[in-house]
Amino acid sequence: MELNGRTAIGFEEGRSSSAKWFDDLTRVRFAGPVSAHHRLLPRELSPETLAVHAGTYEDPVTGCVGTPVFQTSTFLLDDASYSAFADGAMRDVPIYTRYGNPSQWAVQEKLAALEGSRSAIVTSSGMSATASTIFALTNAGSHIISAYDVYGGTYNLLREDMPSTGREVSFVDPNDLAAVRAAVRPETQLLFFETLTNPLLKAPPIGALAEIAREANALLVVDNTFLTPVNMRPIAHGADIVVHSATKYLAGHSDLTAGAVVGRRKFLDRIWAQTLRFGGTLEPLSCFLLERGMKTLALRVERQNANATEIARFLATHDRVAAVHHPEVGGPHYADLARDDYRGFGGVVSFEVRGGDDAALAFMGRLKIPYVATSLGGVESLVSMPSNTSHSSLTSGQRASIGIRPGLVRFSVGIENVRDLIDDLNDALNGE
Incomplete structure (x- = not known):
């Protein structure tokens, strides 16, 4: 549908007058966010193809084959913008770059396609992605299980910051499934592990960890920085959320600091909102560099x-x-x-x-x-x-x-x- 000449994207059913918020919830979370001009490709294509083409913004004015840099902090307000505010869909309409920007959407769609999932967000660093995810998916009084040998920054976040915010953390050997299962408590909300640990390259069984998480009614978050979706797609093995330090392999040229989170839209909307509160948005030029780096x-x-x-x-x-x-x-x-x-x-x-x-x-x-x-x-x-x-x-x-x-x-x-x-x-x- 169009509003004032602009294509409304995402949450279309939520904008309809038929949505019944309390008796019959009909609002639908769409994948993305993307616009009508972002290239959508089947997730079943090879990573070689998705890395090059998925998410590219195909500019209707110039016909350029690469995503332009939308180097702006804000966008014109119109009926689509006001509807987005009214419906809680600010993530899906260009309003303010901290909320969303076509440059961000392009690289996010590429990431989601590569990981075989529905939605993604990019952040200002890998630690921003990790912190936003953990804070968004847990609350005071909850319990988190992770590994002794996760990345040092992640370990410090879990050890130093979680207790002060009312979250307890247990550290285990991720390859010792009995120890992981024994660490589960009734208040366990999150398991956080890596596809390969840093720096000893242990390879935890992601599928088995996902099963433990399901049994505990908890979420499994997997840091896939070391392997990338080219080598493994954790979501295909049962993980709920994947995080990356995009500074590393995704960008690939030691010239950019960025992070990423990938997963289902219902989780990503919460993490997106947490990222807004933390101020960890990735600016447009960095999005361009990340998308360009990911093509190879x-x-x-x-x-x-x-x-x-x-x-x-x-x-x-x-x-x-x-x-x-x-x-x-x-x-x-x-x-x-x-x-x-x-x-x-x-x-x-x-x-x-x-x-x-x-x-x-x-x-x-x-x-x-x-x-x-x-x-x-x-x-x-x-x-x-x-x-x-x-x-x-x-x-x-x-x-x-x-x-x-x-x-x-x-x-x-x-x-x-x-x-x-x-x-x-x-x-x-x-x-x-």
Whole structure:
């Protein structure tokens, strides 16, 4: 339908006079938000195709093949805007960029399509996405279950901020299903885990965790940053919500900070409202950069999967390496791994250099190709030590309890030639 020449999008039935709010709720949550000009594609298409085309804003005036940057803070008010305010549908009509913007909608539709879900929001950082999700889906007096070795920022949020807001948190080993089930309480509202843990790359059984969540009448939120929807779609395995630090693989070029949340519309509307209150909106130019970066996501991840696998196998044979943490080289964490659930395991390899932290620091200083820097998922290789970066807020005892031992290095493998990377690693390990 059109109002003053503008296409009304989403919640059309909710605007009709027949909606009965208390006796017979008829308002329908539509997917999106999207406009009539955003490209909608079947979720069954391959990630290679969806990454390029899903969500693109096909401009009716210029016919440009890329989404324009809607670099504006506000939009003209008209009947569609006023109806959106009246019906609680501000998310679906361009009113104010903090509420929604066609640049945001384009990249959100791409994300939703890739994860095989209905709706998505983008935020100003991965931690903004995580915090908004947890606060929106829990309340004071509730209980949350998570892992000891989630990302350090997530761990600090759960450990430091949740108790002060009346939410209790239990930390468990995500691969110990008996421990997860034993942690459930009547007030448990949320389980929060990662598809691959940071930095030890444990691979929790998402389907089994989803079953525990359903039995507890709780929600399962999964951080899919390390794998991306190219390697796994957690929602297909029963997860309710997926979050990303889009700074990493989704953007892919180490030039953007962003976050994302994907799931059913009824959950995403709540998280969207929480994001508004926290002020974590992603501005239009960053949305453009994220959408552009995601067009090559499948190609980049395919190369990083292959590079990381070859590097992990090389490191597992080197006498200066005490241990390698990666699914492709096996180990106790992967004994029950259902490999059919994965297309690959991403570009991170964690390994322990013999001689402890001093030896690891010296090794990193001898590398010639990778940058010694925090973060991951970019086209360039990055190397860092969790003990003095992402997990530096943990005590040595806490790090030891989750398996972060002295000399642990996290290598985020880029898209460079893998033989060049292996030769560089070999020289640096040998002290050359």
